[in-house]
Amino acid sequence: MAAGLAVAIAGCSSTNPYQRSARVDKPISQLGREEVHYAHAERLAGNLHGALAVLKDQRREWYDSLSTQARVRAVTQLGLLGVTAAALYSGLKSGVTSDHDKKRLALAGAAGFAAYSGSTWFVNPAQEQAYVEGMRELTCAMMNIEPLRMSAVQFSQMRQEREDLAKAINKLDKSLLEAEATERYGRDSKLAWAQVRVEARSALVRARKTLASSEQLADQLNNSGVTLMREGDLVFARVAARINAASKPITSPEVMASQAAGIIGSFRSVKIDVPSESNGGAGGGAGTPPTTSGAGDGGGAAGKQTKTTTTAAASKSLGSASMQELLAQVAALQKQQTAAAVKEAQRTREDRLEAQAKGQKPKADEATTARRLAAETADLYAARRPLSNRLLSFAEQRKSVERNGSCVGGVSAMSISPADDTKVAPGEAHEITVSGVTATPQVSVKGSASFEILVGPGVNQYMVRIKVAADAKGTVDVTISDRGLATEEVQLTVATAADK
Structure with missing residues (x-):
């Protein structure tokens, strides 16, 4: 029995309490x-599958060590019961005077003492x-990393989606700049082709936010x-510290809650852009009044015919004219051309203003530009949609992790109102109820x-005033933030005078 206890104790992994998987120090790749x-x-993005496997190995080693210690405890208890029973039998039976009985009692006492001490x-x-x-x-670290669990195939698809969105942004941005290089409309213009440009600008703003957020998420995934692995190293260090300071109190639940939420903080900075397909006609614009183009349809042919006739008449008489007559004819020709150009520009401006006042259809080039911008805006929304869905899915998983009471110390009941992004005016005070x-x-x-925090009228309620x-x-x-248990974000867009 003593030999069996010795073998069991000698094989116990507790001889080295600092259990650490041999694969921990290998490169993640x-x-x-x-x-x-x-x-x-x-295969997961960022070689996450390798890190998960190593942490599972480490968790299995600790579990095996606990099992071994439990077996040692059980075998020791059974051994002590057997030794005690033998000692009682030898000591209580009649005629315990022989040396053999005394030796048996001494051996039982020694075995019991060795088993108990061991x-x-x-x-x-x-x-x-x-x-x-x-x-x-x-286990909490593996649960906290779940929002970043993405297969390598999906990560490659996400990279292609980001490239497609970047191309769509550059294409629409170029077309919008080309359109505004020849014609600009005021922000308050009600013309249909002007509203197309407003929608294009709004789509570009949203797409750029989505692209920036997806780049942050891609970095976290990578x-x-x-x-x-870094979170696992921190866990190993905390376990070693607890073993080393066995006589000291275990870390309080509040401190452990903040430590267990380390992974959450690493990807909490990713901004989630809520996908919105339209701005309802609101958006940014150039804010400059429309300018007139070089020539219009009405009167253009007649002006060209006048120029041709005048030029032909002048060239016909130049051959037989003297120098003074030649200079006079050139001056007259330039004067006629200037007057015709001014008259043509005035006529074009009047036609355009009249068309805008009566709500007439745009000219052929403006209609073509508007249709092209509308098509490219739709393509931009289509390219943005997959990334927006990925970001929203990530945001929902992140919130579920943050509200996991078993790993971050409790479920948060915090709520804010209003919780949606909104517009504010310069100098305005915006209040949020928590x-x-x-x-x-x-x-x-x-x-x-700046901000100030005021005590609210209700129980467990506060007022956050943003100035x-x-x-x-x-x-x-x-x-x-509710002391690290839950985090809510609100974006305030400062409206300019033109937005009003």
Whole structure:
């Protein structure tokens, strides 16, 4: 029995409490290749499949160590029961006077003492608790990385979608610049072909935001394996610290909650652009009055005929004219051409203004430009839609991870109102009500604005007042957090005078 206990204790992995997988220190790219080759695992973006496998190996080693310690404890208890029963039998039976009985009692006492001392030495409750916490933290790390779980095939498709969107942006931007190089319309113009340009500008703004957000997400996906391995290293260090300081208190749940949310913070900065296919006729414009073109349809042929007749008459008389007569004829010709050009430009401007006043159809070139811009705007929306769907899916998964009470310390009941992005005027104060929080929320503002936090009228309610600067332009990003449990973001767009 003593030999069996010795073998069990000697084989216990608790002889080295600092259990660490041998694959932890391998490069992430090598781990990814090994998993695909040996485990036939699905290849994920950023070699995330390799990092997941290593963390599973580490979790399995800790579980095996817990199982071994549990077996040692069970075998020790059974052994002590057997030794105690034998000792009681030998000690209580009548006539315990022989040397053989005394030796048996001494041997039973020694075996019991060795088993108890060995189990007390090798079975460490603080070490077991550290392993349990480490397994839980590794599981939470793998759950927290789920929003960044994307197959390598989908990641390649996403790269192609980003390239297609960039091409569509450049194409529409070029066409819009070419159109405005010859003709500009005021922001308040009600003409149909002017509204097409407004929609094109709005589509470009949305597409650029989506492209920027998708680039941030692509960076997070490309580094997902490294991010998970770094989080695993932090878990290993915390477990080793708990084992080393077994006599010290275990880390409080509040501190562990902030540590377990490390991965969430790494991809919380990705901005999600809500896909909107139309701005309802609102948008940015050049704001400059329309200018007249060089020549119109009405009167153009007659002007050309006048120029030809005058030029022919002048050239016919130049051959027999003297020098003074020649100069006089050239001056007269230039005067006639200038007068005809001015008259033609005035007629064209009058025709255009009359057409705009009566709401007539645009001319052939303007109609063609408007149709081309409308088609390219539709193509831009189509190229943007797949990336917008990916971003929205990522945002939903991120929110579910942030609200996972088992890993971040509890489910947040925080809500804000209004929660939608909105427009504000320079110098305006925008108020956001925060409900369902037990402590003052954390607020950060990025842009030309300041903020103050006021106690709300209701229970567990606060008022966040955003004061937009008088000279503010562009956007103001507001982030409200419930002490790391949940985060809500609102974007305020500063409206200009022309937007009104």
